[in-house]
Amino acid sequence: MFEDVRDLYNAAILERGRRPHHMARLESFDATAKGDNPMCGDRVTVWVKFAPNGTIAQTGFDARGCEISKASADLMVEAVQGHAPADTRAMFERFRTMARSGECPACAAFAPLKPLAAVHAYPSRVKCATLPWHALLAALDGAANATSES
Amino acid sequence: MNDIVQTFDIQAIRAQFPILSEKIRGKDLVFLDSAASAQKPRAVIDAMVHAMEHQYANIHRGLHWMSERTTEAYELTRDAAARLLNANDRSEIVFVRNSTEAINLVAHSYGRALMKPGQAVIISAMEHHANIVPWQMLRDSHGIELRIAPITDAGELDMAAFEALLSDGRVGLVAITHMSNVLGSYTPAERIAALAHEYGAKVFFDGSQAVVHRRIDVQALGADFYCFTGHKLYGPTGIGVLWGRRELLDAMPPFLGGGDMISSVSFEHSTWADTPHKFEAGTPAIIEGIGLHAAIEFMESIGYPAIAAHEAALTDHALARMSAIEGITIIGRAQDRGGVISFTLDRAHAHDVATLLDRQGIAVRAGQHCAEPLMRRLNLDSTARASFGIYTTHEEIDALAATLSRIREFFA
Numbered sequence: 158m159f160e161d162v163r164d165l166y167n168a169a170i171l172e173r174g175r176r177p178h179h180m181a182r183l184e185s186f187d188a189t190a191k192g193d194n195p196m197c198g199d200r201v202t203v204w205v206k207f208a209p210n211g212t213i214a215q216t217g218f219d220a221r222g223c224e225i226s227k228a229s230a231d232l233m234v235e236a237v238q239g240h241a242p243a244d245t246r247a248m249f250e251r252f253r254t255m256a257r258s259g260e261c262p263a264c265a266a267f268a269p270l271k272p273l274a275a276v277h278a279y280p281s282r283v284k285c286a287t288l289p290w291h292a293l294l295a296a297l298d299g300a301a302n303a304t305s306e307s
Numbered sequence: 308m309n310d311i312v313q314t315f316d317i318q319a320i321r322a323q324f325p326i327l328s329e330k331i332r333g334k335d336l337v338f339l340d341s342a343a344s345a346q347k348p349r350a351v352i353d354a355m356v357h358a359m360e361h362q363y364a365n366i367h368r369g370l371h372w373m374s375e376r377t378t379e380a381y382e383l384t385r386d387a388a389a390r391l392l393n394a395n396d397r398s399e400i401v402f403v404r405n406s407t408e409a410i411n412l413v414a415h416s417y418g419r420a421l422m423k424p425g426q427a428v429i430i431s432a433m434e435h436h437a438n439i440v441p442w443q444m445l446r447d448s449h450g451i452e453l454r455i456a457p458i459t460d461a462g463e464l465d466m467a468a469f470e471a472l473l474s475d476g477r478v479g480l481v482a483i484t485h486m487s488n489v490l491g492s493y494t495p496a497e498r499i500a501a502l503a504h505e506y507g508a509k510v511f512f513d514g515s516q517a518v519v520h521r522r523i524d525v526q527a528l529g530a531d532f533y534c535f536t537g538h539k540l541y542g543p544t545g546i547g548v549l550w551g552r553r554e555l556l557d558a559m560p561p562f563l564g565g566g567d568m569i570s571s572v573s574f575e576h577s578t579w580a581d582t583p584h585k586f587e588a589g590t591p592a593i594i595e596g597i598g599l600h601a602a603i604e605f606m607e608s609i610g611y612p613a614i615a616a617h618e619a620a621l622t623d624h625a626l627a628r629m630s631a632i633e634g635i636t637i638i639g640r641a642q643d644r645g646g647v648i649s650f651t652l653d654r655a656h657a658h659d660v661a662t663l664l665d666r667q668g669i670a671v672r673a674g675q676h677c678a679e680p681l682m683r684r685l686n687l688d689s690t691a692r693a694s695f696g697i698y699t700t701h702e703e704i705d706a707l708a709a710t711l712s713r714i715r716e717f718f719a
Contacts, residue, residue, distance in 0.1 A: 158713050162663060165662075166663075195679065197673065197674040199688070221688045225659070281662075
């Protein structure tokens, strides 16, 4: 019955949405922020620990939301690992482009995020995929809260 | 203009809604989101097109034929709305854009001019944001206390707690939904009004959902204010109704200033038009007003007894079918409830449920339903919500239930 949603609800998304690998609060962290989607009720908190050279050493998250937002958060953690904050911001811009258009610019750089490319065909769900990123960027910017409209 | 439907012939009713023959990704549209906004019957569409093609000019000001005829058509809507609510007089009908504007009007005009700092407004724990935020603004600008009447776990207004909130006699106004847009609960409006009046408070019902399903008699309810919005009542967006008792409306200052609401204007001083025109500044939603008239006549052509019976039968059927789905939780179990059913599934988040239903052509809403405090009260982040209209069939509910079971399997 649901074969036509397998583009978005693919094996990787279902796996990460059901059993996220990185959904945990960090014991010690340097930055944290909450992301809130007031229209739909999704909430995500992100914790970040930096390496001495300023790159992202570890990210953890807690999320109450749909499969898409949880899977996106889980994949994001792996994608940003070892990246400087500036790189992470650039990566988010590319990710957002992919989420809105399905086009995957410089895809090799963030292959782990490709399972989310099909979200562009579900316009009302794009904000689910971008919410964790808004929270992460707010943490990197030293802000406490972020909201996601897309 | 209207085809008169003498008995409740669901297929005849559905035939009047052109959009219901649309296909969604090749599948029949199963529209279960009428509580957000209802679809439009042919009569409403035709009335609006007819006005634009044959009978349109600005109203209340032209001396020419077109303006006079358009004014007449627009003002007939006031009579229809007065009839719909059993208002004592047509002048008690104030046209607004929607229920949100009606509530803001009362909060701003009645709240600021006729309530004193230190008085209180009671709302309930199951209000739409539209019936929360205007009162918070009044609280913050005018020193009004905002009290929240709790609900029971079944999703009914806790009447004992409500009366306790009234008991110090400081409550000036009770502003409360007549039917929850999340739980489907009807509130006992007559009892609420009687209690409010006993303690010296006025009472304002948000009838956005209730008027769609039940005959509203504002005089029998004992209401002081009542509002609804056109687009949920099979009418257009951009037009709604605030009803208020004439003496209250007369005592209230205007909300917005401008043309159409004045008696005379000089740079030193302006005087207001009479009720209700003093609340209707600027060129109104003329076409939409004419469309609302057609929507009210459409309701009248079917009749509230048949409408209410249809809603009750659909609700019973849906509760029975949906309760049988493994892993489902129906949110709210009010004794007196209608065709708005919120639910959660154990294995799937509401958004994922809504997306998968959508792929089968079934439209529901998912999220917080503009009722974030209620979601907190229920310890929920979001629910999916199926809501029914006059065109909803038992087969559509069966399709919903069957698809929900399949969704649960999908997320196994």
